[in-house]
Amino acid sequence: MKLSVIGAGYVGLPTSVGLASKGHPVLCIDIDERKVEKINTGKCPIYEEGLSELIEEVVSKDMLEATTDTQKAVANSDVTFISVGTPMKEDGSINLEYIKQAAEDAAKGIRDKDAYHLVVVKSTVVPKTTEDEIIPILEEVSGKTAGEDFGVCMNPEFLREGTALQDFLKPDRIVIGELDRKSGEKLEKIYKDFDAPIIRTSLRTAELIKYASNSLLATKISFINEIGRLCKELEIDVYEVADGVGTDHRINRDFLDSGAGFGGSCFPKDVRALIKVMEDYGEKPRILKEIINVNEEQKTKLVEQLQKHYKDLSGKKIAVLGLSFKPGTDDIRQSPAIDIISELKKKDAEVKAYDPEAIENMKKEHPDIKYTDSYTEALENTDAGLIVTGWGEFSEITLDEIRLMKNQIILEGRKTQLRIDKSYREGLSWP
Numbered sequence: 001m002k003l004s005v006i007g008a009g010y011v012g013l014p015t016s017v018g019l020a021s022k023g024h025p026v027l028c029i030d031i032d033e034r035k036v037e038k039i040n041t042g043k044c045p046i047y048e049e050g051l052s053e054l055i056e057e058v059v060s061k062d063m064l065e066a067t068t069d070t071q072k073a074v075a076n077s078d079v080t081f082i083s084v085g086t087p088m089k090e091d092g093s094i095n096l097e098y099i100k101q102a103a104e105d106a107a108k109g110i111r112d113k114d115a116y117h118l119v120v121v122k123s124t125v126v127p128k129t130t131e132d133e134i135i136p137i138l139e140e141v142s143g144k145t146a147g148e149d150f151g152v153c154m155n156p157e158f159l160r161e162g163t164a165l166q167d168f169l170k171p172d173r174i175v176i177g178e179l180d181r182k183s184g185e186k187l188e189k190i191y192k193d194f195d196a197p198i199i200r201t202s203l204r205t206a207e208l209i210k211y212a213s214n215s216l217l218a219t220k221i222s223f224i225n226e227i228g229r230l231c232k233e234l235e236i237d238v239y240e241v242a243d244g245v246g247t248d249h250r251i252n253r254d255f256l257d258s259g260a261g262f263g264g265s266c267f268p269k270d271v272r273a274l275i276k277v278m279e280d281y282g283e284k285p286r287i288l289k290e291i292i293n294v295n296e297e298q299k300t301k302l303v304e305q306l307q308k309h310y311k312d313l314s315g316k317k318i319a320v321l322g323l324s325f326k327p328g329t330d331d332i333r334q335s336p337a338i339d340i341i342s343e344l345k346k347k348d349a350e351v352k353a354y355d356p357e358a359i360e361n362m363k364k365e366h367p368d369i370k371y372t373d374s375y376t377e378a379l380e381n382t383d384a385g386l387i388v389t390g391w392g393e394f395s396e397i398t399l400d401e402i403r404l405m406k407n408q409i410i411l412e413g414r415k416t417q418l419r420i421d422k423s424y425r426e427g428l429s430w431p
């Protein structure tokens, strides 16, 4: 089956490359010409482990091609996945601008072809969006009828940035929300080589499964961060508590690592969008609201902790290590590092920042701080170092490197495997 994928971002690209590696010829579409050019030369426009190598391979085998022409790509394929961004509006509700445009562009391609076509919504959209917003656009612009001339599925994506390709290729489950059996059957064929249970549901159920999953994962993080605050008072290591709790198979250890709060392009916006939807239906999203409140407070806890050492941060040189919202990605969207740097700047501290992959992205957010090429350079002559993102390389910091600091204080937002003497280091939520 020939596939087209609209949107070559953190989801669309692993989807395109992953499906191409499974033997489906893929046309990958993006409005960003630089991304398209890069992909066509076999290069990866984002940092994701394993993605560069596989892009090079599938492009060289002519299994993947990128284009800016949605209409033509859709007309020349059998199935179209839509994986454009669905960001958050000021009021927390979902911004459907990009997905509506993508649906309109896809519909023009459907109009141009005679054969049956399948449209698969892969972007995260709130329940009923596919039924109430996407299908009407597809029908109106194509002049065709959903369920007769073309099929529609909603196939939420659960991959994590940092392990996106692996997660896409080896998912825990594949959720297929379907307009009708024919649509679901066609999509299931694409996933036939995937070793994962397939859950077939209605369109709106698939949409809600995605929001409920992300909100529950975010709950685990805010929950352990709240427990971490008590741990700090009691001089207990919250990671030991998490190990003890997470060994229970009903709970599971994942997403119980206390830290500087969750960020990224999904959890903050998805929890907020679900809050908005519940309120629109007259329900009270009490738990969901507290997930966000705890997270907002958590983001600047490191600065509070730093102020136990320096009440006045004015003129203090602070190294911020780790800028991406999690290790393994260059994505800084909603990263706690953004708020931490803002807070430090507000208090007139001098910030030196380092990240192995995310510096260029952070420069757009904070152009006025100093960036360094290594963590050693960042730590040199500083009053304190804050480890915000748990990149593996930070566990290699040595005592000699710590001695380059003016005052030897390392505060860890995320517990790393630092092998240096405990007296130099302090954590957000362990003694």
Ligand SMILES: NC(=O)c1ccc[n+]([C@@H]2O[C@H](COP(=O)([O-])OP(=O)(O)OC[C@H]3O[C@@H](n4cnc5c(N)ncnc54)[C@H](O)[C@@H]3O)[C@@H](O)[C@H]2O)c1
Pocket: 006, 007, 008, 009, 010, 011, 012, 029, 030, 031, 032, 035, 070, 083, 084, 085, 086, 098, 101, 102, 105, 122, 123, 124, 125, 157, 158, 159, 160, 161, 265, 266
């Ligand atoms: N990032 C994640 O970890 C993740 C995980 C699961 C689900 N999701 C969901 O997947 C969706 C995509 O997220 P993302 O992180 O990949 O976004 P992204 O911003 O990284 O990528 C979106 C891409 O779509 C392109 N685009 C926008 N409008 C277009 C159009 N009309 N035609 C062609 N291209 C267009 C943009 O240029 C961009 O390259 C969102 O709904 C998100 O919530 C994201």
